[in-house]
Amino acid sequence: MQSKAQTPDEYFASLPADRKDAMIELRKVILKNIPKGFKEVMSYGMVGYVVPHSTYPNGYHCDPKLPLPFLNIASQKNFIAVYHMGVYSDPKLLDWFVKEYPKHSKSKLDMGKSCIRFKKPEEIPFKLIGELVSKMTPQNWIEKYESILKQSKKK
Numbered sequence: 644m645q646s647k648a649q650t651p652d653e654y655f656a657s658l659p660a661d662r663k664d665a666m667i668e669l670r671k672v673i674l675k676n677i678p679k680g681f682k683e684v685m686s687y688g689m690v691g692y693v694v695p696h697s698t699y700p701n702g703y704h705c706d707p708k709l710p711l712p713f714l715n716i717a718s719q720k721n722f723i724a725v726y727h728m729g730v731y732s733d734p735k736l737l738d739w740f741v742k743e744y745p746k747h748s749k750s751k752l753d754m755g756k757s758c759i760r761f762k763k764p765e766e767i768p769f770k771l772i773g774e775l776v777s778k779m780t781p782q783n784w785i786e787k788y789e790s791i792l793k794q795s796k797k798k
Contacts, residue, residue: 645688646717654690662718665764669716669723669772676773680781681713689717689726694781704792713784714776722753722760725772729779731757732787740775747771 648654651670658666673692674683681692686709693710696702703709715726730737744752747768753760761767779787 646685647688648685650685651683651690654685658718662723662764665723665761665767666716666718668769669725669767672769672773673714673716673776676777677714678777678780682710684710686710686712686715689715691715692776694785698781699785711785711788713779713781719760722762723764723767724761725759726757727759727775728757729784729787730754730759730775732791733779736775736778739778740771743771743774744768 646654646657648657655663655667655670670690677692680694680698682695684691684693686693691712692714693712695710699711701707701711703711713728715724717724717726730740741752741754747770748766750761750763750766753762
């Protein structure tokens with residue numbers, strides 16, 4: 644479900660009542676913990692946190708006009724989602740997150756490659772999400788991203 648909102652504030656204002664509080668709290672936790680240098684934008688119809696062109700002029704390889712995506716949050720039809728490219732691209736970070744999750748939540752981890760899904764807003768482990776977003780700086784992400792691009796070009 645992609646939003647037509649033009650700004651993150653519009654996005655949050657448009658959320659249904661049963662999701663709004665949890666999404667606002669998620670945003671607060673991210674903004675409090677995400678390293679300096681990431682920028683909050685609308686990205687792919689979701690609220691995104693990107694490495695801006697001023698830091699990484701190359702942009703996203705699929706569309707260089709777009710800044711380098713790192714993290715998105717969204718209120719989807721059946722869940723709230725956190726899309727984190729760090730857990731997708733860094734096995735050590737993924738391993739850390741999977742091991743930490745049961746210490747912060749009684750619910751079973753529902754996760755795809757980069758997507759962490761929460762069917763019940765009250766079960767979002769905000770403290771753990773804050774810790775997760777703090778673990779990768781824009782420079783760390785650029786280095787990881789470029790190393791993955793180099794590997795994929797060798798194949």
